[in-house]
Amino acid sequence: MRVLTWNLWWRFGPWEERRKAILTVLRDLQPDIIGLQEVWARGGENLAGWLASDLDMHWTWAPVRKPERWRSRLGDSTIDIGNAVLSRWPIVRHDVLPLPAREEDDDGRLALYACVDAPAHQVPFFTAHLTSATDASAVRCRQVRALAEFVSSHSRGSDFPAVITGDFNAWPDSDEVRLFGGYKTAPAVPGQVFLDAWEYAAPGQPSATWNAANPYVAAGFAPSVRIDYIHVGQPGPRGLGSVGSVRRAGDEPVDGVWPSDHAAVLAELRGPTES
Numbered sequence: 167m168r169v170l171t172w173n174l175w176w177r178f179g180p181w182e183e184r185r186k187a188i189l190t191v192l193r194d195l196q197p198d199i200i201g202l203q204e205v206w207a208r209g210g211e212n213l214a215g216w217l218a219s220d221l222d223m224h225w226t227w228a229p230v231r232k233p234e235r236w237r238s239r240l241g242d243s244t245i246d247i248g249n250a251v252l253s254r255w256p257i258v259r260h261d262v263l264p265l266p267a268r269e270e271d272d273d274g275r276l277a278l279y280a281c282v283d284a285p286a287h288q289v290p291f292f293t294a295h296l297t298s299a300t301d302a303s304a305v306r307c308r309q310v311r312a313l314a315e316f317v318s319s320h321s322r323g324s325d326f327p328a329v330i331t332g333d334f335n336a337w338p339d340s341d342e343v344r345l346f347g348g349y350k351t352a353p354a355v356p357g358q359v360f361l362d363a364w365e366y367a368a369p370g371q372p373s374a375t376w377n378a379a380n381p382y383v384a385a386g387f388a389p390s391v392r393i394d395y396i397h398v399g400q401p402g403p404r405g406l407g408s409v410g411s412v413r414r415a416g417d418e419p420v421d422g423v424w425p426s427d428h429a430a431v432l433a434e435l436r437g438p439t440e441s
Contacts, residue, residue, distance in 0.1 A: 167284070167437030170197040171293065171331030171396055172416060172430035174213065176204040176247050177240060179382060180423065185213060187420035189220055195415055195432060199282055200252040201293030201331030207246040214250035223252040228262040230274030249293050249332075251280040258283045263316040265309045271299055277313050277332070279320045284437070287406070290321040294332035296342070306334065306342035314346060314354035317399075327399030327407040329435070330360060333428065335393050338362070347397065360397035363433040366409040375414060375429040382427035396433045410434040 174188060175181075192200070205214045205227055218225035227250035230236070236247045251257065259281040267275065277294035294313055296306045313330070321328035336342045344350040348359040364373060374390035376383055383390075401408040410433075417429035 167199070167289075167435045168195070168197045168432065169199045169201070169291075169329055169331065169396060169435060170195060170415065170430055170432045171201045171333075171394055173203040173295070173333040173394060173426060173428040174205055175382070175426040175428065176236065177206045177245055178427070181206075183423045184425055185216070187423045187425040188416070189217060190420050191416045191425055191430070192217065192221060197432065198254045198437070199289065199291055199329070201291065202250040202252070203293065203295040203333045205248055205250040207248070208244055214252060218252050221252065223254055224257050225250060225252045226257050226260045226278070226280055227251075228276055228278045230276060231264055232272055232274030235271075235273040249276060249278040249295055251278060251291060251293055253280065253282045253291070255285070256283045257281065258288070261320060263312060265294070265296065266305070266312055267297060268302065268305055271297070271302075275309070277316055279316065281320070284326070287326040288324045289326045290317070290324060290328045292317055292320075292328065292330045292332075294330065294334070296332070296334045296336065298335040303336070303341055306336055306340075307345055310334075310342050310346040311354045314358060318355050318358055321399065325402035325406055327402055328360070329407070330397040331395070333394050337391055337393070338364070343395070358399075360399055361409065363396040363398060363409045363412040363431070364392065367412050372414050372417070375431060376427075377417065377429060380424055380427060380429075382424060394428055394431050396431050398433075398435065401436070405436050408436045410436060
């Protein structure tokens with residue numbers, strides 16, 4: 167089973183050309199389940215729905231509860247932003263978790279759960295978007311604790327381990343990423359461990375999803391770092407859900423257009439038809 171996470175940079179930059187580039191990448195990769203962040207909607211149009219229609223996938227999405235800070239950056243009060251899940255198989259349940267935030271920079275970030283009805287096992291799938299403030303590690307720690315509890319409450323009853331995707335806006339050795347994983351420090355929920363899929367990456371493989379080679383990133387003079395993640399719970403019977411491979415994707419221009427300011431992460435998991 168092929169899973170992907172990608173922050174799509176909302177409606178910033180040349181968004182019409184970018185969404186075509188995003189679609190091209192997804193067509194080529196053919197993921198089975200996709201977690202998306204910074205998905206835009208306006209009126210009856212939704213980027214996730216547009217992608218799902220062309221890719222023949224099921225989809226669900228959730229808008230942020232406080233879009234005003236986002237809208238002010240574009241000067242447009244009519245555009246929403248949120249998270250989405252696209253799936254090759256039906257989505258039979260979904261739920262939304264508003265994430266804790268500081269009052270002074272609360273922009274409504276959230277986690278989205280989708281129960282995917284795959285052929286042999288239902289897959290508990292999540293996508294989250296944590297706060298991006300550089301000095302907000304403590305806030306992100308609160309957010310991953312809430313996320314871990316949310317995952318725990320929605321991942322029972324299936325042999326397939328929980329799959330958690332998202333833009334954590336945090337370095338791999340940060341307190342929040344270590345806390346969420348629970349295998350380099352005490353876990354956020356006792357007994358609950360989530361493996362960072364990148365632990366299975368080939369040595370020397372390019373990892374930075376926030377990459378200064380991308381002109382959208384270079385404009386902010388930030389260092390290159392991996393801030394986008396796929397985490398997977400401990401494998402089920404016969405290695406169900408274990409990571410076979412992982413790599414960066416969507417990390418180059420398509421017909422001269424960079425699809426997003428983030429690169430995607432793509433992982434191959436032992437799938438529901440392989441057990």
